[in-house]
Amino acid sequence: MKFIFYSVRNGFRTFMCQKNNFMIYWINNLFSILLVVFLWQQILKYSSANQSNSQIVYLILAQMILAITPEIIYRYSQLIQSGDIAYKLLLPVKFEFWLLLDTLGYSLAKLLIIFPLDMGIVFIFFPGSLSIMSGLLLLLLFPMTFVLGFTIELLFSSVTLFTYSVWGINTIKSAVLMVLSGAYFPVSLLPSAMKKFVSVLPFSYAYGQYAEVIITPTVANVSLLVIPQIIWTIILYWFYVMISRVGFKQFVTQGG
Amino acid sequence: MKELKLIIPFFKYNFKRLQIYDKDFYLGIVGLIIENILNLLMLFFIYTLIPSLDGFTFNEMLLLYGVASLSFAIWRCLFINTLNVGSMVRYGRLDTFLLRPINVLYQVMMDGFDDDAWGDLVFALLVIGYTAVTQSINIVWVILLIILSIFTSLIFAGISIVGSSLSFITQGIADFSQIVYNFFQFAKYPINIFGGGMKFVFTFVIPIGWVAAIPVKLLINHNIRSFAFMLIVACGISVIFFWITTKIWNFMLTKYVSTGS
Numbered sequence: 204m205k206f207i208f209y210s211v212r213n214g215f216r217t218f219m220c221q222k223n224n225f226m227i228y229w230i231n232n233l234f235s236i237l238l239v240v241f242l243w244q245q246i247l248k249y250s251s252a253n254q255s256n257s258q259i260v261y262l263i264l265a266q267m268i269l270a271i272t273p274e275i276i277y278r279y280s281q282l283i284q285s286g287d288i289a290y291k292l293l294l295p296v297k298f299e300f301w302l303l304l305d306t307l308g309y310s311l312a313k314l315l316i317i318f319p320l321d322m323g324i325v326f327i328f329f330p331g332s333l334s335i336m337s338g339l340l341l342l343l344l345f346p347m348t349f350v351l352g353f354t355i356e357l358l359f360s361s362v363t364l365f366t367y368s369v370w371g372i373n374t375i376k377s378a379v380l381m382v383l384s385g386a387y388f389p390v391s392l393l394p395s396a397m398k399k400f401v402s403v404l405p406f407s408y409a410y411g412q413y414a415e416v417i418i419t420p421t422v423a424n425v426s427l428l429v430i431p432q433i434i435w436t437i438i439l440y441w442f443y444v445m446i447s448r449v450g451f452k453q454f455v456t457q458g459g
Numbered sequence: 460m461k462e463l464k465l466i467i468p469f470f471k472y473n474f475k476r477l478q479i480y481d482k483d484f485y486l487g488i489v490g491l492i493i494e495n496i497l498n499l500l501m502l503f504f505i506y507t508l509i510p511s512l513d514g515f516t517f518n519e520m521l522l523l524y525g526v527a528s529l530s531f532a533i534w535r536c537l538f539i540n541t542l543n544v545g546s547m548v549r550y551g552r553l554d555t556f557l558l559r560p561i562n563v564l565y566q567v568m569m570d571g572f573d574d575d576a577w578g579d580l581v582f583a584l585l586v587i588g589y590t591a592v593t594q595s596i597n598i599v600w601v602i603l604l605i606i607l608s609i610f611t612s613l614i615f616a617g618i619s620i621v622g623s624s625l626s627f628i629t630q631g632i633a634d635f636s637q638i639v640y641n642f643f644q645f646a647k648y649p650i651n652i653f654g655g656g657m658k659f660v661f662t663f664v665i666p667i668g669w670v671a672a673i674p675v676k677l678l679i680n681h682n683i684r685s686f687a688f689m690l691i692v693a694c695g696i697s698v699i700f701f702w703i704t705t706k707i708w709n710f711m712l713t714k715y716v717s718t719g720s
Contacts, residue, residue, distance in 0.1 A: 223629045227637070234641035237657070238648075245652045250508040362486075371486025378494035382501060394507055 206296060207304055214308025225316055228270070232317050235266045236324060239387070257418050258389050260325055260332040264341075264414035265386040267321045271313045272352040272409070273306035276376065279360035280369035286456040299443075303353055310349060336420045344413060344428065351432045352409040354439045361443050364450025385411015405435035465561070469569040488578050495582045498524070513649035518593050519679045525586035526604055527646040527671035532583050533612035534619075534639075535576035538568050541616070542636045544623035549630065554717050564620070564708055600678060603690055610694040611670040615639050617704035618665065624711035630718050646670040666700055669693040 239262040247258060279302075282288040291298045325333060362372040381387055383406040390401055390411045401407050408431045416424045502524065506517040515523060544567060547553040556566045584605075591601045622635035642665065650658055650672040661668040674693055677686040 227635060230635075230638065231641060234638070234644070237653075238641075238644050241653045241657070242648060245512060246505060246509055249510070249512075366486060371484065371488075371490050374487055374490030374494055378490060378497045381494075382497045388501060388504055392508060393504060397504070 210301055210304035211308035211311070214305040214310075215312045216308070217305075218309045218312035228313065228316055229320055232266070232270050232320060235270070236263055236321065239263070239266060240328075256329045256332055258392070260329050261389055261411075261414045261418050262386070263321055263325055264417055265384070265410050267317060268348065268352070268410050268413055269380070269384070269386045270317055271310045272349070273310050273356065274373075275302060275306055275353070275356045276360045276363065276369050276373050278302070278306075279357075280363045280367070283363055283367055283454070289456050292451075299357060302357075303350070306353060307349065333417070334420070337417045340420050340425065341417050344416065344425070347429060347432045347436075348409055348413045351405065351436050351439075354436050354443065355405060355409055358439050358443045358446070361446040361450055364447060364454050380406060380410070383407060384409065385414070390415065405431070405439060408432050408435060465569065470572075491578050492582070495528075495579065499586075513651045514676075515649055515679070518590055519675070521586055522590040522594065522596075522679070523649070523671050523675045524647055525583050525590060526608060526675055527643070528579065529583035529587060529605065530608040530611040530670050531615055531643045531646070532576050532580035533609055534615035535573040536580060537572065538612070538616040538619065539573045539576065540568050540571040541619040541623045542639075543567075543571065544636065545626040548626045548715070549718060551718055553715070563712065564705060594679070596678070600683075600686070603687075604674070604678075607674060607690050607693055608670075610697040613697040613701035614666055614670055615643065617701045618642055618667075620701075620704045620708050624708045627711045627715040630716070642667050646672070648672070649676065666696050669696050 240259055243259050243262060282291060288298075291301065294301055356376075359372055359376045360369075363369050366372065383401055383404055385401065385407040390398060390407050393401060408428060412428050412431075416428045499521070502517070502520055505512070506520070510516070512520060541564075544553070547556075547567070553563075553567075556563050556570075559566065587601060587604065590596070591598070619636045619639040622638050625635050645653070645657075645661065646667045650661055650668040653661065658668070662673070669692075674686060674689050677689055
């Protein structure tokens with residue numbers, strides 16, 4: 204228990220040390236939101252789709268979760284390139300568990316910085332779009348959403364065991380998330396064939412569907428989010444274990 | 460002149476560096492192809508909902524996307540290393556550049572380039588070529604758009620220069636250079652969809668509207684005389700903006716204190 208607390212706290216403090224970067228996170232987040240708001244206001248104005256503000260609030264929430272999901276690919280690659288991964292593998296706990304706790308702390312700190320800004324925008328410009336139930340679900344569903352997002356990142360990160368560098372796989376990951384996560388384009392507005400395709404993949408359950416449930420909080424929606432999240436986390440983690448088992452066997456440390 | 464002579468040795472050095480992570484290099488190229496295709500797919504999805512966006516049809520939007528991407532790809536090919544100024548400051552590598560009798564900003568830019576951006580550049584040219592054929596755009600205007608992109612890449616360079624120069628006063632801890640990626644996202648869409656305040660900023664303060672939105676709008680409206688005039692204006696604005704940002708860089712460099720790493 205102590206280990207869990209200290210690992211999360213360590214991640215939290217790592218982020219909080221970078222006070223100069225808070226402004227960067229705010230600006231990056233604000234820019235992403237401004238782009239989706241202006242673009243989708245135009246799209247919804249001229250489209251036959253549902254013209255309510257809920258789609259824009261959905262995109263703000265999806266952008267928020269995208270912003271706080273840790274990009275552990277860079278962390279993983281850094282550990283591999285520096286050779287520090289050897290130390291981490293010698294820890295008395297699983298390396299992945301330590302990484303989860305550390306990044307959880309980091310993401311919680313990021314959430315603390317970004318959450319007030321995003322919620323401020325929602326409450327000022329789109330009043331009445333979120334209920335108290337939405338707020339509760341936002342907090343309750345966050346842990347599982349975070350774990351799935353982490354597992355997706357972990358799976359992509361395992362490729363660095365073979366490539367040592369990260370740029371290529373991160374480009375692929377970003378491209379996949381752009382279309383399949385629902386963070387840039389509401390899943391409900393996708394063409395029907397694409398919507399079906401997205402619903403059988405894990406990415407939207409870590410981003411877009413989470414935002415969708417917060418906008419329309421029903422028991423059915425919650426279960427349609429949480430059950431796939433649990434199933435996909437197990438499947439993706441299993442894939443990660445398989446890949447990393449091979450990866451760690453052939454991996455040669457750079458000496459650190 | 461000294462700087463020009465050094466371009467080829469710098470390029471050779473950077474290409475050799477790429478060979479260290481060859482698998483990642485190929486993955487990166489595949490990733491960028493996927494990224495570009497998916498970007499176009501997103502545009503296509505948007506146009507399944509609406510017939511036009513600020514008067515731009517799908518094919519016209521492709522032209523806008525192509526021109527903005529070309530300008531950004533040129534920036535990535537030649538000037539992207541300014542994004543690393545933060546780490547150069549943190550680890551003391553900038554001190555080495557300061558000791559050499561060559562312009563510091565030039566050294567920073569030449570010290571590394573984005574290998575897979577060349578693929579992006581080819582993809583942007585293909586998109587422009589495709590839309591030129593489908594929209595029956597004269598080859599002369601296409602060549603002028605390419606020249607325009609070379610100039611407007613200086614706008615992206617200027618943004619990253621100002622962003623990275625903040626590293627000098629924060630010892631590399633805070634680095635705003637990545638903000639250039641945000642501006643690229645705005646450059647891909649018609650400037651009129653943003654509010655009045657943002658439109659003003661993107662036209663007169665941080666002139667990313669000139670990268671593609673303003674010239675392409677005139678071109679698709681067949682306002683050729685205005686288009687030709689605006690091309691000259693856009694090139695002038697790009698050079699002036701870049702010049703101003705280099706002055707800011709030089710001023711901020713005087714505030715630099717080495718970390719001693």
